[in-house]
Amino acid sequence: QQPVQSPQAVILREGEDAVINCSSSKALYSVHWYRQKHGEAPVFLMILLKGGEQKGHEKISASFNEKKQQSSLYLTASQLSYSGTYFCGTELGNAGNMLTFGGGTRLMVKP
Amino acid sequence: ETGVTQSPTHLIKTRGQQVTLRCSSQSGHNTVSWYQQALGQGPQFIFQYYREEENGRGNFPPRFSGLQFPNYSSELNVNALELDDSALYLCASSLLASSGANVLTFGAGSRLTVL
Numbered sequence: 001q002q003p004v005q006s007p008q009a010v011i012l013r014e015g016e017d018a019v020i021n022c023s024s025s026k027a028l029y030s031v032h033w034y035r036q037k038h039g040e041a042p043v044f045l046m047i048l049l050k051g052g053e054q055k056g057h058e059k060i061s062a063s064f065n066e067k068k069q070q071s072s073l074y075l076t077a078s079q080l081s082y083s084g085t086y087f088c089g090t091e092l093g094n095a096g097n098m099l100t101f102g103g104g105t106r107l108m109v110k111p
Numbered sequence: 112e113t114g115v116t117q118s119p120t121h122l123i124k125t126r127g128q129q130v131t132l133r134c135s136s137q138s139g140h141n142t143v144s145w146y147q148q149a150l151g152q153g154p155q156f157i158f159q160y161y162r163e164e165e166n167g168r169g170n171f172p173p174r175f176s177g178l179q180f181p182n183y184s185s186e187l188n189v190n191a192l193e194l195d196d197s198a199l200y201l202c203a204s205s206l207l208a209s210s211g212a213n214v215l216t217f218g219a220g221s222r223l224t225v226l
Binding site for chain 1: 114115142144146151152153154155156159161166167169201205207213214215216217218219220
């Protein structure tokens with residue numbers, strides 16, 4: 001079942017913060033976050049695993065609430081380069097990264 | 112390290128035709144997954160190939176089929192094209208491990224238009 005992302009769209013000024021949420025009705029094994037700019041490939045941001053392990057390599061943080069089956073992506077001090085569409089992808093088990101993606105959150109950062 | 116490359120980048124077909132899309136996976140990766148992304152939507156999982164065999168499949172009909180070659184490159188074939196098949200087709204490679212989750216590296220996609 002497809003995870004639900006909120007909000008669907010957000011507009012920020014440079015330097016402002018944003019939170020993007022991803023909720024599932026089923027127990028999750030992992031949550032993956034990707035950003036996609038128009039006409040480009042989705043780019044990896046973060047993986048969060050059941051049990052709390054996180055993997056990421058950008059100045060973006062995230063959390064995974066196992067009780068609520070919800071992940072949140074935190075974008076702080078936003079930059080123009082943060083603009084794009086953010087997708088969460090979820091796995092119900094350790095199934096080899098066969099992800100079910102949410103509908104996306106469109107983020108626009110203005111000067 | 113080379114990334115994931117896909118070809119062609121754009122193509123136009125008519126209903127009923129067949130199409131083959133190609134993907135070269137990232138060096139060191141052994142798994143290829145294909146996703147369909149309709150305009151304004153998130154990617155939908157089509158199937159995954161590991162060791163040249165289909166390792167998992169999403170909710171897509173059998174007219175969507177694939178291959179993985181010994182060099183880990185892959186093809187997606189779609190027969191009897193329908194208008195709703197118009198979408199961006201994304202290939203993603205990864206290194207399948209026995210535990211944990213791993214990063215998917217996506218290609219830029221092949222944009223298919225069915226008229």
